[in-house]
Structure formats: structure tokens, C-alpha cells
Amino acid sequence: MAGLVIGVSILGAAIGALGMSGATATGRFQTGVTEVGKPNVVFILTDDVGYGDISANGAIRVKTPNIDRIAKDGIRFTNAYAPAATCTPSRYALMTGEYAFRKPGTGVLPGDAAMIIDPARVSLPRIFNAAGYATAAIGKWHLGLGNATSPLDWNKHITPGANELGFDETYLIPATVDRVPTVWVKNGDVVGHEPSDPIQVDYKQRIGNWPTGRENRELLKQKHSHGHDMTIVNGIGRIGWMTGGKKALWVDEDIADTIIRETTSFISNNKRKPFFLYVGTHDIHVPRVPHKRFAGKSGMGPRGDAILQLDAQVGGILNALDKNGLADNTIVVFTSDNGPVVDDGYQDQAVTLLGDHKPAGPLRGGKYSLFEGGTRVPFLVRWPAGQRSAKGKTRPDLISLVDMPATLDRITGGRHQKDLPSDGLDVSDAIRGAGPSKREFIVEHAGRLALRWKNWKFIPAGKGVAFQPLTGTETGNLDADQLYDLDVDPHEDRNIADVNPTVVTRMKEMLARIRAGNQP
Numbered sequence: 410m411a412g413l414v415i416g417v418s419i420l421g422a423a424i425g426a427l428g429m430s431g432a433t434a435t436g437r438f439q440t441g442v443t444e445v446g447k448p449n450v451v452f453i454l455t456d457d458v459g460y461g462d463i464s465a466n467g468a469i470r471v472k473t474p475n476i477d478r479i480a481k482d483g484i485r486f487t488n489a490y491a492p493a494a495t496c497t498p499s500r501y502a503l504m505t506g507e508y509a510f511r512k513p514g515t516g517v518l519p520g521d522a523a524m525i526i527d528p529a530r531v532s533l534p535r536i537f538n539a540a541g542y543a544t545a546a547i548g549k550w551h552l553g554l555g556n557a558t559s560p561l562d563w564n565k566h567i568t569p570g571a572n573e574l575g576f577d578e579t580y581l582i583p584a585t586v587d588r589v590p591t592v593w594v595k596n597g598d599v600v601g602h603e604p605s606d607p608i609q610v611d612y613k614q615r616i617g618n619w620p621t622g623r624e625n626r627e628l629l630k631q632k633h634s635h636g637h638d639m640t641i642v643n644g645i646g647r648i649g650w651m652t653g654g655k656k657a658l659w660v661d662e663d664i665a666d667t668i669i670r671e672t673t674s675f676i677s678n679n680k681r682k683p684f685f686l687y688v689g690t691h692d693i694h695v696p697r698v699p700h701k702r703f704a705g706k707s708g709m710g711p712r713g714d715a716i717l718q719l720d721a722q723v724g725g726i727l728n729a730l731d732k733n734g735l736a737d738n739t740i741v742v743f744t745s746d747n748g749p750v751v752d753d754g755y756q757d758q759a760v761t762l763l764g765d766h767k768p769a770g771p772l773r774g775g776k777y778s779l780f781e782g783g784t785r786v787p788f789l790v791r792w793p794a795g796q797r798s799a800k801g802k803t804r805p806d807l808i809s810l811v812d813m814p815a816t817l818d819r820i821t822g823g824r825h826q827k828d829l830p831s832d833g834l835d836v837s838d839a840i841r842g843a844g845p846s847k848r849e850f851i852v853e854h855a856g857r858l859a860l861r862w863k864n865w866k867f868i869p870a871g872k873g874v875a876f877q878p879l880t881g882t883e884t885g886n887l888d889a890d891q892l893y894d895l896d897v898d899p900h901e902d903r904n905i906a907d908v909n910p911t912v913v914t915r916m917k918e919m920l921a922r923i924r925a926g927n928q929p
């Protein structure tokens with residue numbers, strides 16, 4: 410594969426020397442449409458999609474033909490991990506290349522939290538700025554907005570935000586769809602905001618007089634099962650209270666179409682320069698209220714319908730790449746921010762209609778869990794120009810989303826390798842299908858840390874409940890050390906810590922070194 414890429418570069422240089430196209434500021438050569446060595450990157454980060462939720466990874470009852478296309482024409486990874494078992498810490502690590510456990514205040518954020526990434530640091534979009542890319546973030550954000558020094562005012566231009574991190578264009582769900590305010594923020598301004606109807610948000614006490622799920626359960630079109638009983642917007646109780654901004658409120662059923670519209674228009678507007686498009690889908694997080702095109706179509710209730718809607722969004726993006734002639738030199742990544750959850754707070758029939766569908770596939774646990782289901786996620790990468798002989802292959806390499814900054818920096822020129830934290834590794838060889846990832850261990854973070862090292866999985870003894878009382882997820886907590894051999898026991902059923910004390914000691918030491926900021 411490396412040979413192929415070098416071959417293309419030499420060809421590019423030869424064309425450049427012949428004067429058919431000019432060298433750019435970075436010394437690279439133009440071949441007409443995109444710059445050689447500068448693939449577009451479309452990074453699709455889905456929400457709460459489990460390893461087993463897509464048919465490419467074995468789901469049978471729900472079909473995801475568009476998502477599966479990425480695997481069919483690219484590489485399907487079977488040992489790829491989100492850095493944490495919930496959204497904010499996982500996304501923090503993806504953006505920065507640094508584990509979230511190193512930075513206090515990176516747990517699941519309320520909707521009015523300040524941005525937790527320092528705009529001065531090199532995060533994912535900066536890598537692409539330096540390489541001359543157009544950049545956009547569309548969809549779910551959940552990394553905070555604004556400054557910690559003053560409370561967030563939704564009626565003014567919000568800064569710093571994703572634009573200040575280096576995204577040229579942003580169109581964002583500020584936190585989650587189950588958290589207020591339920592509005593889109595475009596380049597720092599609430600879409601549809603009217604000064605005469607100011608938006609107010611509070612996470613400590615009720616604000617305004619809009620009905621709440623707690624007091625007006627009869628107004629709900631989808632009732633909560635736990636939490637989510639504060640302000641009602643569009644018939645759905647949310648986390649937090651809000652009032653105002655009536656014209657700005659999103660319609661849950663249309664969120665997926667908004668994401669398709671914004672992503673496809675960014676792609677066609679930027680087809681002549683290299684671009685980095687970060688897409689955070691709302692699906693399949695709660696509340697699951699899909700458009701009527703998908704409602705009732707999966708036979709599994711709204712959770713299954715949301716998977717179909719997710720697949721359609723991926724299809725929209727892939728079609729836009731095809732239509733603009735960009736598929737060949739575009740890296741498309743499809744992955745998830747954490748493992749699956751069935752009941753995450755709304756009575757949406759997900760539990761009763763689950764049947765034999767296994768959201769985490771063969772893995773134990775899910776979102777919020779230290780077991781593999783908490784963080785091992787789908788990871789599909791398609792890059793026709795960069796991974797030609799790897800088409801349709803499955804790879805077992807260990808990969809973590811914390812590796813994305815170093816990896817994408819390498820692929821786009823390697824300008825920032827020295828600026829990035831050592832937590833993330835360059836796994837570009839594996840992404841290209843050219844060689845192993847060189848990663849031997851994975852940190853799994855669900856409140857506390859567990860470690861995978863080759864085939865071994867170690868969960869240190871810890872206090873805490875074995876089941877998350879609200880969602881029913883197995884947390885992985887136990888009073889004793891746990892060690893599993895994932896080669897023979899992928900479901901983590903047989904704790905063999907007692908009979909492998911040397912492995913346990915070694916992995917404890919590795920975790921201690923990682924915590925201290927060193928390589929294990």
C-alpha cells in the first residue's frame with residue numbers, strides 16, 4: 410500500500426514538473442481536483458451505536474446496507490474502541506488525542522457547560538487547518554460552548570466554540586437532544602433566534618412557565634422511564650429547563666434530515682479543495698423519535714427505526730461523495746462514541762421489542778460499562794485510493810479513537826506529531842490496510858479505568874454497583890480483580906485473575922504507568 414501511495418506522489422511530482430499543475434504552499438502537487446496526498450476525511454461519529462447494531466457486524470433483524478457499503482469497499486475493524494463508555498470523555502479524547510481521565514470536568518456535560526477544550530491546543534480540526542483543508546463540524550457536539558468565566562448567553566454570539574478550535578463551519582446540537590436548549594447553533598449563533606423571544610436555560614431550577622414532564626405527564630408523546638422529566642419540548646421531556654426561542658426549537662423528527670442537508674451541501678461546496686467533515690449524528694441516542702419515513706419500519710420500535718434512519722444519513726453522505734466524484738480519495742470513517750444502551754430514560758419499547766437483537770454483538774455490557782460492550786465499537790474505514798488491496802477486509806488491530814489526531818495528522822502530512830499528547834498513537838498503517846497498528850493495549854474508561862493488553866482484559870477491583878440501576882447495564886464493577894482471556898472468552902464470563910497472578914500484577918503496573926502519563 411505504501412508503495413502505491415508513494416507511486417501516486419511521484420506521478421504527482423512528475424506532472425507538477427511538467428507544469429501541468431503547480432506546487433502549493435506546502436510543496437505538494439495539484440492533480441486537478443484534489444491535492445495528491447490530501448484525501449478528504451469524513452468522520453461519522455454516531456451516538457450509542459453498539460458493536461452489534463449494524464449488519465456489517467452481524468446484526469440480522471436490522472439491516473444497514475449503506476453503513477455496510479463502507480465495510481464492503483473498505484476495512485472493518487473488530488477491535489476498535491471508543492476511549493470512554495460515555496459521550497463527553499470519549500469525544501474529548503477523540504478531539505485532543507489525550508485521555509479524558511487526565512482532565513477533571515470531562516464527564517457527561519450539561520447543555521450549558523463551557524467548552525472543555527482549550528482553543529490554543531492542537532485538536533483534530535487544527536491538524537487539518539495546518540494542512541490547508543476546509544473543515545466543518547455538523548451535528549452533535551457535547552464538548553461545551555463558551556467561556557467558563559461567564560454564564561452561557563444563548564441570545565448572543567457564543568464564543569469560544571467549535572469554530573475557535575479550528576472548524577471553519579459549524580452547525581451543532583450543543584449537547585444532546587435530550588438536553589436543553591433544543592436548538593441548533595450555527596457558527597456560534599442560535600439558528601432562528603429572535604431577539605423578542607430570548608432563550609433562557611437553567612440546569613438547577615425551573616425557569617419560565619413551559620410545562621414539564623414531572624407535572625404534565627399527559628402532554629408527553631414519548632414518556633420518560635427515568636430522568637428526562639424537566640421542560641417539555643415537542644412532546645418530549647428533557648434534561649434541564651428552558652424557555653423562549655420558540656422559532657428556534659428543533660423538531661426531533663427532522664434532525665436526521667437537517668444533518669443530511671448540511672453535510673451534503675458542505676461536501677458539494679468544497680469539492681474542489683481537501684476537506685475534513687466531522688459528523689456527529691444524534692442517532693441512535695435517546696430520545697428516539699425518527700421521521701415518519703422510518704417510524705415503525707424496523708419492527709423493533711424506535712431504537713431499530715433510529716438505526717434505519719442512521720443508515721439513511723450515511724447513505725446520503727456516501728451518495729454526495731459519489732455525485733461529486735470524491736469517493737476515491739475520501740477517507741470515510743464510521744464509528745460510535747460509546748457502547749449501546751437499550752432503556753436510556755424513555756419508554757420507547759426498546760426493551761420489549763429487542764427480541765434476539767444483540768446491541769453489543771458478542772460482547773458483555775454496554776454504555777456505562779467497563780466490560781467490552783462499553784467501549785468496543787463499530788469502526789469501518791473506506792479509502793479507495795489509499796487502501797486498494799484491502800478492500801472488503803476485516804482487521805483485528807487494536808485501535809482507539811484517541812489515536813485519530815496522530816493518525817489523521819500522519820495521513821495529511823505529519824505536521825503536528827510533536828504537538829500531540831502521547832496517549833494517541835499513529836495507526837495509519839492499519840487504516841490503509843498496509844500493516845499492523847502497533848498498538849498493544851487499550852485503556853477502557855467508564856468512571857474508572859480497565860485495561861486491555863493483547864488478548865488480556867483486566868478490570869481492577871473496585872467498589873460500586875454491578876448493575877446500573879436505571880439502564881440495567883452491567884457495569885463491570887466487582888470487589889475483586891477481574892482478568893479475562895478475550896481470545897477464548899470474548900464475553901468476559903470466566904474470571905481467571907486468581908490463576909494468573911503475574912499477568913494481573915503486570916497489568917496493574919501498566920495501568921499505573923499510563924495513569925502517570927508514561928507509556929506502559
Ligand code: NG6
Binds near residue numbers: 635636637648695747
Ligand atoms: C445520562 C442520561 C442519559 C444520557 C446520558 C448521556 C438521565 C437519567 N440519563 O445522565 O439519558 O443522556 O446521560 O449520554 O438523565 S451520552 O451518550 O451523551 O454520554
Ligand code: CA
Binds near residue numbers: 495496694746
Ligand atoms: Ca454517546
